[in-house]
Amino acid sequence: MGRPPCCDKAGMKKGSWTPEEDIALVSYIQEHGPGNWKAVPTNTGLFRCSKSCRLRWTNYLRPGIKRGNFTEHEEKMIIHLQALLGNRWAAIASYLPQRTDNDIKNYWNTHLKKKLKKLQDREGYSRDGLSSAAAASSHQISRGQWERRLQTDIHMAKQALSDALSPEKPSGLVELKPSNGYISYAKPGSYASSTENIAKLLKGWMRNPSKPASTNSAATQQSFDNKGGNDSASIEGTPRQEDKSSMEMSEAFESLLMFESLDSSNSDFSQSMSPDASLFEDESKPDRNAQGKLSLLEKWLFDEGSNQGKDHHLSHIMIDENANFF
DNA sequence: AATGCACTCAACCGCCCAGGC
DNA sequence: TGCCTGGGCGGTTGAGTGCAT
Numbered sequence: 001m002g003r004p005p006c007c008d009k010a011g012m013k014k015g016s017w018t019p020e021e022d023i024a025l026v027s028y029i030q031e032h033g034p035g036n037w038k039a040v041p042t043n044t045g046l047f048r049c050s051k052s053c054r055l056r057w058t059n060y061l062r063p064g065i066k067r068g069n070f071t072e073h074e075e076k077m078i079i080h081l082q083a084l085l086g087n088r089w090a091a092i093a094s095y096l097p098q099r100t101d102n103d104i105k106n107y108w109n110t111h112l113k114k115k116l117k118k119l120q121d122r123e124g125y126s127r128d129g130l131s132s133a134a135a136a137s138s139h140q141i142s143r144g145q146w147e148r149r150l151q152t153d154i155h156m157a158k159q160a161l162s163d164a165l166s167p168e169k170p171s172g173l174v175e176l177k178p179s180n181g182y183i184s185y186a187k188p189g190s191y192a193s194s195t196e197n198i199a200k201l202l203k204g205w206m207r208n209p210s211k212p213a214s215t216n217s218a219a220t221q222q223s224f225d226n227k228g229g230n231d232s233a234s235i236e237g238t239p240r241q242e243d244k245s246s247m248e249m250s251e252a253f254e255s256l257l258m259f260e261s262l263d264s265s266n267s268d269f270s271q272s273m274s275p276d277a278s279l280f281e282d283e284s285k286p287d288r289n290a291q292g293k294l295s296l297l298e299k300w301l302f303d304e305g306s307n308q309g310k311d312h313h314l315s316h317i318m319i320d321e322n323a324n325f326f
Numbered sequence: 327a328a329t330g331c332a333c334t335c336a337a338c339c340g341c342c343c344a345g346g347c
Numbered sequence: 348t349g350c351c352t353g354g355g356c357g358g359t360t361g362a363g364t365g366c367a368t
Contacts, residue, residue, distance in 0.1 A: 016336070016362080038353065054354075055337065090356060105357075106335050 013047040017056055021046055025053055026061055034062075059102045066098035070107055078104055079112055 028044045037050040081092040089101035
């Protein structure tokens with residue numbers, strides 16, 4: 001009963017990855033691109049499950065990953081997005097360039113849950129994380145200021161969308177340079193020298209990107225795209241057009257979601273955002289029906305202009321107390 | 327210095343979904 | 348249409364580490 005394991009478990013190595021294994025994996029991906037994970041153990045000689053290879057790449061070795069301390073802004077983003085999206089870590093990660101879902105999930109479970117609980121215990125705020133988080137950072141800005149900020153953010157989002165939709169993209173846009181953190185290990189130690197080696201390999205790769213094998217290019221593309229266009233932007237040094245767009249969208253929504261500027265009267269802002277949050281989550285997978293989803297996005301963004309002053313028009317979807325409404 | 331406890335986070339597990347046949 | 352497979356995702360585990368006693 002049940003499906004067979006993804007690969008033959010017998011003889012498969014488990015546990016921590018060694019620097020040698022990392023290098024083997026990175027070398028292979030440099031040459032062939034990520035994707036077609038089934039073939040990776042065979043072709044690299046690694047005695048690792050294909051899933052393990054994929055996980056190691058996406059959570060650790062992939063260029064553009066930022067590791068270590070979360071900034072206050074990132075922290076607030078996570079709290080806010082968790083309230084909006086629930087424990088949909090991949091969706092949340094799509095709004096936080098350079099952070100993996102695993103990283104965010106761990107950070108939430110080890111730091112933020114406690115932090116929020118402490119905050120709630122101390123302040124006696126309402127039970128949902130959003131309210132408490134929003135309340136914790138409230139009273140810093142007047143409603144008028146917040147509305148101006150929101151308008152600016154919406155404008156940014158529209159601009160990003162417009163850029164995303166336009167076939168030609170001006171070259172002067174913000175470009176994500178991957179040079180400062182494709183691999184940044186949190187813990188120094190014996191691994192460091194190997195880390196540097198891997199970093200060099202990747203640096204060399206990004207300078208002279210080899211074309212992914214044509215046979216798995218689709219998978220490669222999907223693999224990169226599936227991380228929401230955040231990290232994918234960095235993969236070849238010069239980000240693809242859509243990646244830049246995704247970055248801009250991400251930045252725009254990040255700004256949009258910044259709740260330091262929310263006063264407590266706007267706690268329902270998140271509710272009005274929630275249906276769109278799922279929409280944007282879909283947007284984080286731009287390769288699938290991208291056009292259709294962009295149309296939805298487009299609709300929301302462009303409609304928003306005509307609906308200003310009616311900013312609760314989407315609030316019919318309620319968030320339950322845990323925000324796990326999916 | 328030794329021991330036990332708490333914490334962190336990389337990695338694994340199992341389920342689900344989409345696409346191909 | 349149903350089965351199979353690859354890949355994605357969220358939850359959980361456990362080795363490693365730091366800190367308190």
